[in-house]
Amino acid sequence: MAYGGVDVLHGIDLDIHRGEVFALLGPNGAGKTTTVEILEGFRRRSAGEVRVLGADPERGDDAWRGRIGLVLQSWRDHGRWRAGELVAHFAAYHPDPRDPAELLALVGLGDQAGLRVDRLSGGQRRRLDVALGIIGRPELLFLDEPTTGFDPRARHDFHLLVERLARDEGVTVLLTTHDLAEAERLADRIGMLVAGRIRACGTPAELARRAAARAEVRWTAADGTVHRERSADPSRLVWELHRDADGPVDGLEVRRPTLEDTYLHMVHRESDDTEALAG
Template sequence: MVLTVDGLQMRYGEVQVLHDVSFAARAGEVLTLLGPNGAGKSTTIEILEGFRLRSAGRVEVLGVDPAHADESWRAQVGIVLQSWRDHGNWRVGELLHHLGSYYPGPWPTDELLAAVGLTDSAGHKIRTLSGGQRRRLDVAIGIVGRPELLFLDEPTVGFDPEARREFHELVAQLATEYGTTILLTTHDLDEASRLADRIMILTSGRIVAIGTPSELTAAIAGEDEVRWSIDGQAFRKQTADSTEFVRGLFAQYGAELRELEVRRASLEDTYLALVRGQEVQS
């Protein structure tokens, strides 16, 4: 496993922030961490990145305890924050070449530019880039040292739909073509559903669910909702097999059936059910 967390705990004075958090990530996997503000996401990520010491539990990232990691370990870990301050007068290619000089085996600049779709922008000053191009540069900075593990924090905040789609394609490419393991934190449930191989939901310092998007939706959100009308009268039905149920409706009512709508259980339903359930327990 690229990343292993077992019984992670974090306490600030009398406040327990993380309670026995456990999970793992394999090579080339996109693992997404979801949770409301204050759930403990940032604390978890900072511990994994080696920027914060834990109170208890076992953590291994690339086979090393981040609390005792050296510079060679840090060269294998890439981090893309929500924002990165830089000098707008740097040219894209020059900046990546300069940053690459700090690593023992960096991406060749031309190959890196091609990988993130910035070849045509190599000679452009950073301050002239669009939002989507700027975020691609952020990723290039995060992977310039060819990391095995990449942390992405809210990567598409403020993106327009086209830039978001392009960025999602880039993340998928990093995982599938280059084998980069990615730990993504986001509040965008559609983004999580599109990108994640598996999703973890953290709330009140506890992992309350982990699985693929479809597994979580099927296990927790439950049944689909079918709505229809006949002769102006509206009907509604919860069902585990909406396809078979709709087939039966057509067989029974045929052309009389109107305003048919199938609302499938979603990741949002799952997320809200888990978070609200944890809040009630707390």
């Protein structure tokens, strides 16, 4: 994909399996929005082949669009509608919609059904966006920064909803988020998009191994000093510590690489590579 002769995406090769939750991560400017807009059919690609639910998004008809749900980063329309009326209005466009009242209760807006949309808080408006995205029972759901503005309880409830949609209803979910803990919890697989290329794709555990991120082992020595050591093989280090101490090791902790460690490792590596080429 190119803008004005400048490539934004570089030969992305990506398969997302039916019924899985796939998270697309990357820093600002990496090409996430462009990628998702191409998949949604909102942006024309400059080259390559794309198939979404068996169709080319550029040629998707109304029936194809009816199989897709969208939760965009932000909507600013429909301010004068009441929340319940708006969900019911959207439901009328689908052949087998969810019950509007049940759906509002599901996303935590049962008590706000009679409120005008422009009177909802930011978090409540985000929940309404989610309700509108799933009212038509989509087969594929695009979630673009879905929990922005959610408090911890609302975020937890939303995560349970996404897990239920994927597990019980077989909905395929493509999630973009800057919340790495959210991606680590929800995603079956994660793709890391850096500088327009998919640099890695796999489960969080696979990505940690592939990035060679090291675990941190902490322990307290006999003299009371606290030691920290990073190791690619923490099990061996722990065994050696037990052997040397001839028994339990005080204050022993092993901190495995997180998704955040892996993400930062890859982004920094890409930055270092770019600087080396420029030099």
